[in-house]
Amino acid sequence: MNSKRYITVIAILFAIVGLSACKQKKPEPIRLVQNKAYYTCSMHPQVHEDHSGNCPVCSMKLIKVELTGGNSGMAAHTIKLTAAQIQLAGILLDTVGTAYTSGKKDLTGTVTADENKSEELSSRAAGRVQQLFVRVIGDRITKGQPVYTIYSEDLLEAEKEYLLALQQQKQLHNPDVDYTQFISAARQKLILWGMTNTQIGSLAASGKTSATITINSTINGTVSDIAVHEGDYIVEGSTILKTQNLGSLWVEAQIYASEANEYRVGNAVDVSLPAVGRTLPGKIEFMNPELSDDSKVELLRVSISNQNNLIQPGMMAYVSISSGKNRTLAIPTSAIIYERGMSKVWVKNADGSFSPKFIQIAAGNSSFVPVMSGLNSGDILVSGGAYLLNSEDIFKNGGDKSSMAGMKM
Numbered sequence: 001m002n003s004k005r006y007i008t009v010i011a012i013l014f015a016i017v018g019l020s021a022c023k024q025k026k027p028e029p030i031r032l033v034q035n036k037a038y039y040t041c042s043m044h045p046q047v048h049e050d051h052s053g054n055c056p057v058c059s060m061k062l063i064k065v066e067l068t069g070g071n072s073g074m075a076a077h078t079i080k081l082t083a084a085q086i087q088l089a090g091i092l093l094d095t096v097g098t099a100y101t102s103g104k105k106d107l108t109g110t111v112t113a114d115e116n117k118s119e120e121l122s123s124r125a126a127g128r129v130q131q132l133f134v135r136v137i138g139d140r141i142t143k144g145q146p147v148y149t150i151y152s153e154d155l156l157e158a159e160k161e162y163l164l165a166l167q168q169q170k171q172l173h174n175p176d177v178d179y180t181q182f183i184s185a186a187r188q189k190l191i192l193w194g195m196t197n198t199q200i201g202s203l204a205a206s207g208k209t210s211a212t213i214t215i216n217s218t219i220n221g222t223v224s225d226i227a228v229h230e231g232d233y234i235v236e237g238s239t240i241l242k243t244q245n246l247g248s249l250w251v252e253a254q255i256y257a258s259e260a261n262e263y264r265v266g267n268a269v270d271v272s273l274p275a276v277g278r279t280l281p282g283k284i285e286f287m288n289p290e291l292s293d294d295s296k297v298e299l300l301r302v303s304i305s306n307q308n309n310l311i312q313p314g315m316m317a318y319v320s321i322s323s324g325k326n327r328t329l330a331i332p333t334s335a336i337i338y339e340r341g342m343s344k345v346w347v348k349n350a351d352g353s354f355s356p357k358f359i360q361i362a363a364g365n366s367s368f369v370p371v372m373s374g375l376n377s378g379d380i381l382v383s384g385g386a387y388l389l390n391s392e393d394i395f396k397n398g399g400d401k402s403s404m405a406g407m408k409m
Helices: 003-023 073-077 083-089 153-171 179-192 197-206 257-262 386-397 402-406
Strands: 037-040 063-067 092-095 097-099 104-113 119-122 127-132 146-151 212-216 221-226 239-244 248-256 268-273 278-287 297-305 316-322 328-332 337-339 342-348 354-361 368-373 380-384
Touching: 063 083, 092 278, 097 328, 104 297, 127 153, 146 239, 153 179, 153 197, 179 197, 248 257, 248 316, 257 297, 268 297, 328 380, 337 386, 342 386, 354 386, 380 386
Parallel strands: none
Antiparallel strands: 037 063, 092 380, 104 248, 104 316, 119 239, 127 146, 146 212, 221 239, 248 297, 268 278, 268 316, 278 297, 328 368, 337 342, 342 354, 342 380, 354 368
16 A cells, blocks of 8 residues: 555544544533532631532531522522621621711711700618629619618618607597698608608508618619629718610710811711611700810710610721711711622512622712612611622622523613
8 A cells, every 4th residue: 555545544544533533412511400408618718618518718617508599580699698697797786777878977976865854863862782683784674673672770770760650640639739740740751761652551551660671673774883882881862773764865076176166066967887787867965165175176966766785885987077068868888889880789588598780879978879760768778787798699690691691770
């Protein structure tokens, strides 16, 4: 066989092999199996495992993520997390409401108790404190609740006077003596010195004095200070304890003296509380006319409501004072994710899951932007940690543009 014929035969063999290979079944593309749950790391969300264990990157224990919905529309973008996962991810929630969105200044403040709503329980008679029933600062007390027992010589003598007046009314019948007046005066003394009508009734029924008397609270509130201990001798007017009414609080911030003329008592403000994920309306209640000797700054005090008792003294707050007069439906700027020229937020659904929504916004300030469409007042949205949910959505759906068609505006 000459060389030309040999080359021809080799070429024909390669052609036959190539054609047979083309006729073979093409390999199927690799498909991702979408389970109802997977395990990931709170520090490395790119880790996705189908079983529990430790993170291959940092060796932390993997957490379970429950997935909901199918592979189309909004269901594919719905993410459901447990309470532990929400805490680990640092997700904060806020309620959609109205806010000032024009030019504003932001001040850093601290939540304090409203001293106008504080009360003090004082002793009405001198004596020795035998027993304390309220021992812990932070406990809540109500009117009529026992606070302490006291041994008082003055109270003991007043009890004897009251029993003597009752005895004279029963045994003596002098028409020139008004026994009722004597009884009323002795009874009034006991009330002024801290005894209740029930205690006085028991005293009259038994006819016996008691060495110690239980003194009940005449105020409501949360205990902020306890000024006595068991065994202490107190005089009339001594402070027993102090309470605060946490239903109304102050937020105190400091401003430079050069900026003081820009603010007025009564100005409306927005108070943002990152610890509870809330933004509340408030107003400037007080501006100290005296400057601090050290820093030459002026104290500004804002009053806010604390109806659900979620806010605690000592929390950090941000006070936003707007130059505008009108409030509009607005959301915090921290809740917005800018994606492909559009604005997106994550909202909490009724079943506790989270879903993305595209919205239309207008120009706002550094804290709030007005919402033109896509959200309603009262909606719950993610104001902190939204980018973590967005990253999880990308890992779950692969950033497929076509799957975004099902999202609502």
